[in-house]
Amino acid sequence: MALVLHHLNQSRSQRVLFLLEELGVPYEIRFYKRDPRTGLAPKSLREVHPLGKSPVLTDGDTVVAETGLIIDYLIDHYGDGRLRPPADTPERLDYAYYLHYAEGSLMPLLLIGLVVGMAARKAPWPLRPVGHLFDRGVHKAFLDRQLALHLGVLDRALANRAWFAGNELTGADAIMSFPLQAARKRYGLERYPALRDWLARFEARPAWARATEKGGALTFDF
Numbered sequence: 001m002a003l004v005l006h007h008l009n010q011s012r013s014q015r016v017l018f019l020l021e022e023l024g025v026p027y028e029i030r031f032y033k034r035d036p037r038t039g040l041a042p043k044s045l046r047e048v049h050p051l052g053k054s055p056v057l058t059d060g061d062t063v064v065a066e067t068g069l070i071i072d073y074l075i076d077h078y079g080d081g082r083l084r085p086p087a088d089t090p091e092r093l094d095y096a097y098y099l100h101y102a103e104g105s106l107m108p109l110l111l112i113g114l115v116v117g118m119a120a121r122k123a124p125w126p127l128r129p130v131g132h133l134f135d136r137g138v139h140k141a142f143l144d145r146q147l148a149l150h151l152g153v154l155d156r157a158l159a160n161r162a163w164f165a166g167n168e169l170t171g172a173d174a175i176m177s178f179p180l181q182a183a184r185k186r187y188g189l190e191r192y193p194a195l196r197d198w199l200a201r202f203e204a205r206p207a208w209a210r211a212t213e214k215g216g217a218l219t220f221d222f
């Protein structure tokens, strides 16, 4: 099969699985498992792409990394006009914005939270209270306010539209799913009703059910 998704468990790759299912194209999944101690991908993933991160898509001899690019690549080659607003429309600009924003601005905030939390939990036990204080300090001094700013803006962006780039589901929704699912799991989305409704709509898609069935449920535990 030409299209192969190199899929790491509990990872950003789940949203590419979703997109492949929405597109309904034939593809194969190659599974990689995180090291339970470090959370890192196995070295074998570096044989596909030198950074060894997931998702990576191979299409014959073509190797495509970075979720945003994978989404555009799949829609360019297999979209048949679906899942991306027409060129030169305001919706297309929104689509491109979220393709950059999800990994460029939102994910780094979530990653900082993940790393300081993990460092605290994994510190040798005498240092653990210091680690937890540091984690709390980072949240208080920086992360909590930044996350509230970002999530508030996103919630308002969805107040009058069903999907991130207009009234049709697009690749922008696929890329935004992972950071918002991670934010829900880590921080809760009680204050953001439009984000909660959007996630409910997204996860009600049959393609999400199929992605979950094939790639495993996304629990963020590893």
Ligand SMILES: N[C@@H](CCC(=O)N[C@@H](CS)C(=O)NCC(=O)O)C(=O)O
Residues within 6 Å of the ligand: 008, 010, 011, 012, 013, 039, 040, 041, 042, 052, 053, 054, 055, 065, 066, 067, 068, 103
């Ligand atoms: N910006 C990249 C990030 C890729 C990335 O860091 N993936 C994580 C999984 S969520 C990974 O492979 N982690 C394992 C590792 O770093 O070894 C993308 O969106 O594709």
